[in-house]
Amino acid sequence: MTVLQNIKLAVDAVVFGYTSKEGLSVLLIKRKVAPFEKTWALPGGLVRDHESLEEAVERELKEETGISINYLEQLYTFGQPQRDPRNRVVSVAYYGLVKPDAFEIKANTDASDAAWFNVENLPPLAFDHRDILQQAIKRLQGKIIYEPIGFELLDKRFPFSELEKLYQTVLGRPLDRRNFKKKILKFGFLEETTEKQQLEGAGRPGNLYQFNEKKYFQLKKEGINFEL
Amino acid sequence: MTVLQNIKLAVDAVVFGYTSKEGLSVLLIKRKVAPFEKTWALPGGLVRDHESLEEAVERELKEETGISINYLEQLYTFGQPQRDPRNRVVSVAYYGLVKPDAFEIKANTDASDAAWFNVENLPPLAFDHRDILQQAIKRLQGKIIYEPIGFELLDKRFPFSELEKLYQTVLGRPLDRRNFKKKILKFGFLEETTEKQQLEGAGRPGNLYQFNEKKYFQLKKEGINFEL
């Protein structure tokens, strides 16, 4: 039995950025063509015949937003028959994380039709992109408590309180400063540097920390068990 | 820019069954056509234009194995360009769980070219189905410790030791009988019945337990937190 199939395959990307000022943000593009013309949407597009799904995501991100990603993971595949009003399009959604520098650059070059939006304050989105985004946020929340992906969202060196704020914003609940620090340090994938924080206001300046990749990957293999 | 796309979309299913005698098994079919003719493979096939991905999985399962599934969840989408030697085929993999009765039936009707294989003793598999299966097992292990999906693999009523054995087989490590029971019962989604276990050997017969769906779904909404 031969089946004539007329389904298009696309990828979409939910790219998260974070700064302590602006909180958790997501990269969106404004659509130029129908359907949903001039509506904000997740970056993405059709997969080419000879590229992998990851290559497709990275290519589309570069084309549409110019951003370079340092963490990318498959989220879920959205395949409801009516999610695109024209044809059947099944989309493999990915989520990615970028460091603040990439974030800042994009926020300044306002030329393009790509922009960051705080996840608490989103515009109407095309297609089922709202669902995809919601699911990505849930996944991020789930992931961050058992794998320290938070580091992919912070600068190379950061004061401990930055990490704490990040966790609080992503999880949407307060954490005890002292217990959080103890718990995280216990794992041993963080190194204290001798460098001190550049202050932006009052308060005792804290030491900067950095991620010890070697220990992290070792722990990841053994299986980390967070719980915050 | 129009892209002419020539990618086929398929679904594959990793269906797990469990009995305390046989352990954790997986449902496979023997391929009738090239490539990988006469090789064992996961049930699956191309998605039709107007059906959802879940409908496609359920249809293929019915067609190829006659089995009815009571738990189905998307696993991952496998999209490497060369995974099918003929054309580009991207496959959305699902994993499912079936109760022992379905399992038994299939194990007896040896007529078809579908069969159960213990996960410890698998034949060579077609395409990248070995990878898919490995990933499904990992997912099952991850899932079972923070959501009691084990119930989808057991009879309606079961002695407590059955649940314990199931967890030990899936996780591949021993669990303390008494602590396991305390931990599970604490959640309150299990009900003790007055019925006693039918013995198959020596030993004091245990009470049968059953799953309290209402409490389970309530807990699921609140967010369960296992850890065994």
Next chain:
DNA sequence: GCAATTCACGTAAATATTACGCAAATAATT
């Protein structure tokens, strides 16, 4: 009846989590 097996229930010790206290270092304020 006696050994072997499995179930039921319990408890002590070790670990982990939670909820805070307080001094030190800095900026802002008076």
Next chain:
DNA sequence: AATTATTTGCGTAATATTTACGTGAATTGC
């Protein structure tokens, strides 16, 4: 230049959870 507000660093006591294991009861097989 003293005082206040803010934030870091380092604790510790109380509570909760996990882990390890003991003992008696109910059954089958010999």
